[in-house]
Amino acid sequence: MSPYSGGGKQNCCASLPVKWHPGLTVVVEWVKDPDPHAYVNWPPLGTDGYRAAYKLHAAKYTRHRAVVPVARYEELGLVNVHFLPCNQVAVSAGATYPGRPDYPFHFPQKMQEPATCPES
Template sequence: MSRILIRVLWLTLISGLSLQGCTPPKPVRLGAPIEGFSHTSAAINRFSVNGGGGPNLAPYGYGGGQMCCASLPVKWHPGLTVVVEWVKDPDPYASANWPPLGTDGYRAAYKLHAAKYTHHRAVVPVAQYEDLGIVNVHFLPCNQVAVSAGTTYPGRPDYPFHFPQKMQEPATCPQP
């Protein structure tokens, strides 16, 4: 073989090996879309998972489509938790009796009503998942929350939770 051919082969080999170092590593965490489900008579005016916002939820409702995003590990591990924060309207139908929209009376009624919103924060375990998918947040009676983050969805047998859509608040809630 000629020296030029050997040099070309050598340079090709070195170039190929050096390019392997340019391959990006597989991600450890990804942003996953967020969905919510209210199983109570309260409205969830806003919520977040690890700082990523979720949609508004009507009473007993599935809400507003997917929002972006909650940062979670690609692979589930024991002890995995998320921080869920939410604002709850315990009387979402009160505006039916308010003065007309856009009036001073309406604004005053809204201000009094909004003062009754409750703010919550919980550190919640994430149900085990094989592959990271949609983050589903279930709001339950007594300000309890359940979170899944896999590729399955409510109603399927392999989904980790099977809550009824409508759940009633008990007369008294257990103390944390």
């Protein structure tokens, strides 16, 4: 998925209890493309040049993994994973959704990556 978008090419599994409890966490793994719009300058799709450009580009992907607390929920519902600057992640799993006052997170719509990220 591209920055500031929803959904994505691959969504998978979150097995969560019906009732939230303190200490509930999930493991989030993702691959990050450092330049998601680079393809606009590549040779035509389906050509050897395109395949070579893709191979060079994909070698720059970074892989990430985080163990993330799940925000408190009263009723199990949609799982929302927010990918934030500096490879931070926030997860909710309730019957509410972004934009509602009862949603646990109220992040700005578009957050820019800072020039440097704090050490974890």
